[in-house]
Amino acid sequence: MCICEDCQTLVLCPRCDIALTYHKAPSSLQCHHCGWSRNILLACEHCSSVKLKYIGVGTEQIENSIMKLIPDIKLFRMDSDTVGSVSEKRNALTSMQDADIIIGTKMITTGFDFHDIATIGIILLEQELQVPVYDTEERIYSNIKQLIGRAGRKGAQSQVLIQTFLPQNPIVQNILSMNYKDFLKKTLEERKMFSYPPFGEIATIRYKNEVKGNCLLIIKRIYESLLTYEDAMDYEIICTDLTFKRDNQYFSSIIIKGKNIRIFLEPLRSFILKNKDLWVTFW
Numbered sequence: 001m002c003i004c005e006d007c008q009t010l011v012l013c014p015r016c017d018i019a020l021t022y023h024k025a026p027s028s029l030q031c032h033h034c035g036w037s038r039n040i041l042l043a044c045e046h047c048s049s050v051k052l053k054y055i056g057v058g059t060e061q062i063e064n065s066i067m068k069l070i071p072d073i074k075l076f077r078m079d080s081d082t083v084g085s086v087s088e089k090r091n092a093l094t095s096m097q098d099a100d101i102i103i104g105t106k107m108i109t110t111g112f113d114f115h116d117i118a119t120i121g122i123i124l125l126e127q128e129l130q131v132p133v134y135d136t137e138e139r140i141y142s143n144i145k146q147l148i149g150r151a152g153r154k155g156a157q158s159q160v161l162i163q164t165f166l167p168q169n170p171i172v173q174n175i176l177s178m179n180y181k182d183f184l185k186k187t188l189e190e191r192k193m194f195s196y197p198p199f200g201e202i203a204t205i206r207y208k209n210e211v212k213g214n215c216l217l218i219i220k221r222i223y224e225s226l227l228t229y230e231d232a233m234d235y236e237i238i239c240t241d242l243t244f245k246r247d248n249q250y251f252s253s254i255i256i257k258g259k260n261i262r263i264f265l266e267p268l269r270s271f272i273l274k275n276k277d278l279w280v281t282f283w
Contacts, residue, residue, distance in 0.1 A: 078104035
C-alpha cells in the first residue's frame with residue numbers, strides 16, 4: 001500500500017475504499033478486489049507532500065528480494081496476477097516442478113501436489129488473524145495443515161518456518177505443536193460461550209446500494225421490522241451504522257444469532273426474494 005508520511009493519508013480505491021496495492025511490473029497501484037488501477041503518485045493528493053512510502057509484503061516484493069539475493073535461482077510465483085485462467089493453472093504445474101523456490105498466496109494450498117519440498121515458509125501470519133469471522137482460527141489451522149500435508153505426501157520430511165510478530169498467540173502455538181485436540185477443545189468452548197456454530201446459528205442480512213444514505217435507511221427499516229416479530233427476544237439482532245464500499249456500491253448488514261433462524265426470517269422471505277440487492281447468508 002502507499003501512505004503519505006506527512007499527513008498519514010492512505011491511497012484508497014475510489015470504488016472500494018480499500019488500500020491500493022503497489023505493483024512494480026507494470027508500475028502501478030491496483031485494487032485487488034475490483035481490478036481498478038492508477039499510475040504511481042509523485043505527490044500526495046491530500047497535502048502535496050512527496051514523502052510517499054510503500055508498505056507491506058506481497059508475493060511480488062518477496063520475488064524481487066529473492067532475485068536480488070540469489071540472481072540465478074529458478075523461482076515461480078503463483079498468485080492471482082500470474083495464474084488466473086484454467087490453462088494458466090495447468091501450465092503452473094509444469095513450472096512449479098522445475099522451480100527451486102515457489103512463492104504463492106493461499107491458492108497454493110489447494111489442488112496442487114508438491115515433490116521434494118525441503119522448506120516451507122509462511123510469513124505475516126497475523127494478517128490472517130485480523131479477519132473478523134468466527135472461524136478465522138480454524139481456517140488458518142486448516143490451511144497451514146493442508147499446506148504441510150501436501151508437501152509431505154511422498155514421504156519426504158519438510159521443514160516449516162512461520163514468521164509472525166505474535167509468536168505467543170495460541171493458534172500459532174497449537175500449529176507449532178500440532179496439538180489439534182487442545183485447539184479443538186478451546187475452539188468448541190469459545191463457540192459454546194458465544195453461541196456460534198455448532199451450538200447456535202448465525203445469519204447475515206446484507207443490503208447494497210449506490211447511495212450510502214439509502215443503504216443505511218433500508219437496513220435500518222429491516223432491523224426495526226425484525227424487532228417487532230413475536231419471538232424477537234429469543235434472538236440477538238445486531239445492526240450498526242457502519243458501511244463498507246465495494247465496486248461503487250455501499251453495503252450494510254444485520255447479524256442475527258440464535259436457533260432456527262430460517263423460521264424466524266420466514267415473514268421476510270418474499271421481500272428478500274423480490275429485492276436483488278438484499279440477501280441472507282447462513283453460517
